[in-house]
Amino acid sequence: MELDSGTADRQGDGMDSPDGQKATRMGQVAAAALVGTAIEYYDFFIYGAAAALVFGDVFFPELGTAGRLLASLSVYAVAFVARPVGAVLFGHFGDRLGRKAPLVASLSLMGFATVGVGLLPGFAVWGWWAPAVLVLLRICQGVGLAGEWTGAALLIAEHSPAEQRGRYGAFLQLGPMIGFMLAQGVFLAFTFLLDERAFLEWGWRLPFLASSVMVLVGLFVRLRIAETPLFTAQTGQVRKQPPAVEVLRSHWRSVLLGCGLIAGGFAAFYLTTTYALAYATKWLDVPSTVFLSMLLPSALAAIAATLVSARRSDASGRRRMLLVAVVAGSAWALVFFPLLETGRWPLILLALTGAMTAFGCGAGPVASYLPELFPTRVRYTAVALTYNLGGVVGGALSPLVAAKLTDAYGSAAPVGWYWAALGVLALACLWKLPETTGADLTSVR
Template sequence: MDAQDAWRMGQLRRAAAAALIGTAIEFYDFFIYGTAAALVFGAVFFPELGALGALLAAFSVYAVAFLARPLGAVVFGHFGDRLGRKATLVVSLLLMGLATAAVGVLPGFGVLGWWAPAALVVLRVCQGIGLGGEWGGAALLIAENAPAGRRGRYGAFLQLGPTIGFVLANGVFLALQVGLDERAFRDWGWRVPFLASLGLVAVGLFVRLRVEESPVFREQAEGPRKAPVVEVVREHWRTVLVGCGVITVGYALFYLTTTYALAYATTGLGVASTLVLSMLLVGAVGMGATVWVSARRSDVWGRRRTLMGAAALTSAWSLVLFPLLETARRPLMFVALAGAMVVLGCLLGPVAAFLPELFPTRVRYTGVALTYNLGGVVGGATTPLVATRLTAAYGTATPVGWYVAGLGVVALLCLRLLPETVGAELGAVDGGRRRAPVLGADPAA
């Protein structure tokens, strides 16, 4: 290995580490709201709305961040495509961390009245904007540094970030619930995970500031002449919409399993929250394993083929998830939740390589971020609300599984329209204006 190859390998490893650590921290910040919403935010910020109304209100504020994520994708994508990936990722991490810490010191309804939930909405919007610029930039940081034949393998490091963030978030809440009585947890214990974000962000900044700019971005002949979002909407809107259809089912399954199922099991089935959190933590280990396997295999089998198999598996598992959960028998509940997390890992693994391969360099940040975060709006923001309404209407959560199974079928149809991208070059071809793959094209053509 010559000096140039050694430098490139070192840069790739630093990029992978920066993406893994930074994304883990950002998703930790994002996930702790979901856990707090399921466990305590209804009582803290919406006590006058009744049990169901408070839960719906907490999930509605939870959904606000998803609605803000496309805005973050546009804002951070604009600067990421014009100024570079590195600086943009540093700012997104700071915004997320500061907003999260502010939630930790926000007084509840008993002190501020309705100003408390109003401020919570504002901080949740800031979280959404920050995360909207995070994942796309981190995916590019790896994809634009990795060799074409190993892009899936290195993309796995990015996709392990959400898994680690989830484990950290739920691990902290589990420890607090075990170590504190219910009153102490509700009074102040829930604030600890939010305040801890400041220390994690400092670690993330240290790592990200040591990474150099993406070579593909530096080498492109020219940036977008117009605002990147304008070019994406005009020239790549089909790819964005179809890609969104692929991403949606993963978001739906994740937040259905980790947020809604937690609330449903504790309030609807009378199961201890510590038991459910423990099951989800074990399941997250399985999710990390399948993320790693599916990402690496996508370099061999192809992105589209791997994702189609995962989408079909998701539809099938969604149909048994809640019937197993509603038995309230511990072994079957564990199978339901851990199985869903394992299936989810199969879906997540190839995505970090697949989406960057769909867009040209000049607008890649904006295109990837918009696709990923629009999927979050449809799949992540609406699923807990739809699930709550369906369960209230039918007296069982079984229809929720059919809803997610339907999203899996949509993902399969969308994947049929997208090309195979494995091995695609991400260089600045034709002044950074490399044509996007043709929808529905035969990959062998």
């Protein structure tokens, strides 16, 4: 992705120098990672909003109120269970063929599955075949997303200079938040524009179908990016065993510790967004338009915290910023649901903003921290397994555990203690993990 001389001359601001060319390449790489990841997470998050608002009625109408929500969240969780499978699959090809090809494949698979959900008939037309096919499409989403974040993280980490790896990694971490805001914003717009009946019958499908256009844009951007120099440099090396086997034999400890570290972050995000949305609208009678409106400024707070913590991690260290995030998130977990249950909108907004700010503080350094833990030859597989196993523990199980606790105790307050317990687990794992700030990725063993 070198600049030609004509483009460099037109810059007129020093961009014809090697440093200027490197900065331009990094901008293009960061943009490709951000755009593609935002689109994939938009696809992933619109299912979460639909699961909380309409899927119970569309695909599980014969179950009670609690049963509909639990069934919708169970199908939601299926994608997380499928993600470790996708991690091994995309990791294998990412470590053998390069970082770029799996990114294109994952975006294509995600787009296919998302449009498929938008076209899927409901229970009234297909009976139990409808939720069965929904599960298959959700599995495709999970497999596709498994390779997305890792490939994008490596694309940035293996292109960026060591002293600015955290800064550029922040662009990747903005992708999920932008995708989340797009998903919530689109659903919010349609709930305002359509009456409840129209939204339930067909309006919810439009955000899924709109994904087809976004995926084409993402593929155009992704196909223009070059392979990472670190992978190119080690192409042709003799490999004695598949990447997954080497990871499980030689790097299992780092994978498990990394999984425990980020599980708390996954739980914080999905309890704050997916489960809290369902709980507030179904049990607390908070209008969905109000809650979705509150999620948008809280997501902006997460974006700001992500940018600050990612940049600070280059100067102060990854572990220090992660420590701040884990402690703050665990403390806030204990007040989140009591604030929510007041039913007062300013306190609900405070609960959401505080939780998302703590989440952003932890999200910032992760995109640079995980790639710095593993060697180039197995980095894709190792990071994918770490990230997606953390997603199973924190993202898949947390909403289900929360639903069970709320049903058992008649309140979501105990969910906060479960959330804080995951924070304690993250602290224990962080204590055993090394500091990696400024690591030379070519020397990681």
